[in-house]
Amino acid sequence: MVLILYNNSQSININYITVTGEYLILLLLESIDLGKCSECYQDNTGRNWCHPCNAKQFQNEFDNWTSEDKEIDKFIQQTQLNANKYQGIIEWIPFGRLENVTYLAKGGFGSVYKANWLDGFIKFARKKNGTNLIEYQLKLRGKKAVAIYGITKNPTKNEYMMVMNYAEYGCLRNVLNIKFKKLTWLRKSLILLSIVIGLKNIHEMDLMHKDLHTGNIINQSLDSCYITYFGLCKPVIENDPENIHGVIPYMAPETLSRGEYTQASDIYSFGLIMLEVLTSYPPYYNIPHDGNLAMGICEGHKPEIKSHETKQWDFVIPNDIIKENETQEN
Numbered sequence: 001m002v003l004i005l006y007n008n009s010q011s012i013n014i015n016y017i018t019v020t021g022e023y024l025i026l027l028l029l030e031s032i033d034l035g036k037c038s039e040c041y042q043d044n045t046g047r048n049w050c051h052p053c054n055a056k057q058f059q060n061e062f063d064n065w066t067s068e069d070k071e072i073d074k075f076i077q078q079t080q081l082n083a084n085k086y087q088g089i090i091e092w093i094p095f096g097r098l099e100n101v102t103y104l105a106k107g108g109f110g111s112v113y114k115a116n117w118l119d120g121f122i123k124f125a126r127k128k129n130g131t132n133l134i135e136y137q138l139k140l141r142g143k144k145a146v147a148i149y150g151i152t153k154n155p156t157k158n159e160y161m162m163v164m165n166y167a168e169y170g171c172l173r174n175v176l177n178i179k180f181k182k183l184t185w186l187r188k189s190l191i192l193l194s195i196v197i198g199l200k201n202i203h204e205m206d207l208m209h210k211d212l213h214t215g216n217i218i219n220q221s222l223d224s225c226y227i228t229y230f231g232l233c234k235p236v237i238e239n240d241p242e243n244i245h246g247v248i249p250y251m252a253p254e255t256l257s258r259g260e261y262t263q264a265s266d267i268y269s270f271g272l273i274m275l276e277v278l279t280s281y282p283p284y285y286n287i288p289h290d291g292n293l294a295m296g297i298c299e300g301h302k303p304e305i306k307s308h309e310t311k312q313w314d315f316v317i318p319n320d321i322i323k324e325n326e327t328q329e330n
Helices: 051-060 070-082 132-139 172-178 185-204 253-258 263-279 291-298 319-326
Strands: 002-007 010-020 098-106 111-117 148-154 159-165 217-221 224-227
Touching: 051 070, 070 148, 111 159, 172 217, 172 263, 185 224, 185 263, 253 291
Parallel strands: 010 111, 010 159
Antiparallel strands: 002 010, 098 111, 148 159, 217 224
């Protein structure tokens, strides 16, 4: 998978690095008194976060680092100056602060590596002595979209890399391939609930994901999912019928036939993901994914429904589980 930042009409490829560490925690505290800043005594804008003081501190440190690319530097600096909470920032991460960098896989748009981040992300303001893809993914951090923490550069390969939260179980397709027998009906429902919440948050920002499938959903546990890869994500008002991308089995008929993409097209993709989670079989698993399939989908062809079992949904998801899944990751 790859992130592309556009710099003066030139693209810069940024591969993904995922990071591990116990510092990645979930705080179930939404309604809380944020207190006052110990420096300026003004109200905090986030948990232990004062926007004016932290913005000033970040600005004082701008001369101490560089990505060697003016557009990337400017983007990182703007997120730091505008952040009202620590989830709103990304940082420049020196490659030397990543250890045990291990190649994981290669996708259609780039490579994925795993690494340990020695410092961890900025959660509280650090004090001395004591563009589209990143932008959308940053805005959705903590909203069932995988968290992005910063950008680094591999000096050996001269490649920019995007540092994100590590997903132990890999993509959802991998979970369905290897762990399907361990997925109870409740776990399947929680997987789908996670995706629904993530997609709902994307749509509430008037965006379309445009490339939703089980390869672009990652699992940090068997039943906790996050949407990732926002390379095709666009505002609903932007539609280019001449530029169609996606994975054919998950694409809606109107997209394949007319290049029309809407939020409803994302929901169509989710419907096929739902079938896949419940049965373990990808849509149209038994036929080639080619032009004939695209034509068939436009003509109303539906995927075969094949399942290991015929058990019906006969339970209700408890409200406390729903509320916990809706809680933002901090």
